Amino acid sequence: MSDEDPAVAPERRILATGCLFVERKFLRCAGKVGHVEDVVVDAAARGRGLGLRVVRRLVEIAKEAGCYKVILDCTPELRAYYAKCGFVEKGVQMAIYF
Template structure:
């Protein structure tokens, strides 16, 4: 049987995102119904410039301090990230049938290129958040699974993330195992 999640994503080599684009996305979003996950019409796709107006930054503020960005500031950061191509992927979940088409969930993957393991690559999952009103629908799980799939397809030898202790069980459901201790210096 066809795997829509995998086949609907273009191969990593085709995800070129020059500054002039308004999408960091594949043009064929995955739908939950097509993937056989639920009857939910949610689409998972790459971040687009229009997502500034659809509440992307406000959604991030549910995760951590995130001052609002003007449309111009958002566009500038979007262009910087899009220029990184497949090394920086931001996915969003939306319900295209909803009148406002708000961003309901998001997650990010960035690829670190290493000298270790023969010049291998490591995927880092970051900034996973689901809107408080949309929780319990499996959106975070779907975002994380897609990010892991993208990392695997990009040739990463592992995918890592940091989380708070209370989210250990959640990320275990996503296939992650506890490995080591995360430490940080904040500025």
């Protein structure tokens, strides 16, 4: 990210960020899956398309890394948002918390 990037405020404060990690899958001949995690946008900067830019860039990076798919988990309230980013609902997430 450069100083000219809209995800960086003029005072050089990060306004939006996200994480992509790549997992090798045993069942897919060690194929790669990209996981989008922790996408956040500063409350004062929301509504400017920064989150969408972050997600799209993470998807591009996953594709460049050779991932055969990109997945994420989100709350029901964010389904429509991630649909705008190109994601479709698939499966059910289950978890055990400690």
